[in-house]
Amino acid sequence: MKHNWVEYRAVKAAVSMEMALANYGVLLQHVGGGCLRGRCPLPTHCSARSRLSFMVNKAKNAWVCHSNSCVAARGGQIGGNVLDFVAAMEMCSIRDAALKLQAWFTLPPAACVPPFSRRLQPGEVKPEPVSATVANTALPFSLTRIDYSHPYVADRGLDLETARHFGIGYHRGGGLMEGRVVIPIHDENGFLVAYAGRSVDGLEPRYRFPARFRKSLVLFNLHRAAAHGRTVVLVEGFFDCVKVHQAGLPCVVAMMGCTLSRRQEELLANRFHEAVLLMDGDKAGRNAGAAIAERLVTKIATRIVEIPSGSQPDQLGADQIRCLCIPDYF
Numbered sequence: 001m002k003h004n005w006v007e008y009r010a011v012k013a014a015v016s017m018e019m020a021l022a023n024y025g026v027l028l029q030h031v032g033g034g035c036l037r038g039r040c041p042l043p044t045h046c047s048a049r050s051r052l053s054f055m056v057n058k059a060k061n062a063w064v065c066h067s068n069s070c071v072a073a074r075g076g077q078i079g080g081n082v083l084d085f086v087a088a089m090e091m092c093s094i095r096d097a098a099l100k101l102q103a104w105f106t107l108p109p110a111a112c113v114p115p116f117s118r119r120l121q122p123g124e125v126k127p128e129p130v131s132a133t134v135a136n137t138a139l140p141f142s143l144t145r146i147d148y149s150h151p152y153v154a155d156r157g158l159d160l161e162t163a164r165h166f167g168i169g170y171h172r173g174g175g176l177m178e179g180r181v182v183i184p185i186h187d188e189n190g191f192l193v194a195y196a197g198r199s200v201d202g203l204e205p206r207y208r209f210p211a212r213f214r215k216s217l218v219l220f221n222l223h224r225a226a227a228h229g230r231t232v233v234l235v236e237g238f239f240d241c242v243k244v245h246q247a248g249l250p251c252v253v254a255m256m257g258c259t260l261s262r263r264q265e266e267l268l269a270n271r272f273h274e275a276v277l278l279m280d281g282d283k284a285g286r287n288a289g290a291a292i293a294e295r296l297v298t299k300i301a302t303r304i305v306e307i308p309s310g311s312q313p314d315q316l317g318a319d320q321i322r323c324l325c326i327p328d329y330f
Contacts, residue, residue: 004197011101049250186222226271
């Protein structure tokens with residue numbers, strides 16, 4: 001079984017900032033002293049006046065960005081190493097950044113093999129230490145230059161009013177989110193904690209999330225849904241949620257996947273009396289619905305709605321959604 005161990009020091013030693021920049025197609029100018037300088041490529045960069053704020057010290061294999069937006073987004077840190085750079089670009093954790101670098105570049109064995117004194121048994125993986133404090137903190141910034149009328153948004157069945165209501169649109173700003181449709185994510189108290197970036201041209205990954213963001217701690221649209229009743233519609237994805245809302249059922253939330261975490265289960269049980277499960281019409285969706293219902297039914301009334309085989313809620317018409325979720329609607 002392939003392990004997912006990563007040796008951070010070895011990865012940093014094997015991958016230079018120049019290699020990482022080249023991977024993203026970022027071109028900087030040599031300014032002497034073994035340094036490079038140019039426009040900041042980070043998705044957090046929105047300081048219009050800081051045009052050449054990004055610098056790389058090749059000898060130290062480190063980078064800095066002195067723009068107010070990037071410094072604020074990183075909790076006062078002005079830069080970091082190659083792992084910090086990839087984590088900021090990919091909006092992922094440091095560990096995920098290291099794993100991505102391992103996949104992108106052919107690294108020496110030391111970067112991929114855990115330095116254990118004991119030989120691992122077949123299939124055994126040394127657990128990754130987990131921080132005792134896991135929470136999604138409010139973002140100190142919000143993205144601008146968002147086009148709510150982009151063709152991709154319309155192609156997904158969202159009208160302009162709905163797109164504006166949810167803040168979903170094509171990001172025309174700089175950085176990693178440029179060229180993606182962004183979806184703001186709030187916690188149960190309404191604080192903006194993340195943006196999901198949806199690829200519009202088929203490139204992977206389909207969705208990007210900020211570094212250290214934990215999907216399992218939030219339910220998409222919960223802060224709005226809780227104000228619209230005690231019966232909630234539970235769906236898998238962002239666009240499923242938005243289409244159900246647009247169909248006239250605003251009390252809807254999304255798991256952002258097909259699994260329900262313990263925290264998400266608590267959030268539902270604390271705010272609603274009934275849950276209507278509107279999962280995808282494939283085998284995975286039906287299995288997920290059954291497993292989730294088995295857990296939820298011990299806390300709140302729960303019922304499963306089956307949609308046509310092979311379809312998804314966001315592919316259904318408004319009348320279909322209302323008829324499925326509210327049998328006596330018509």
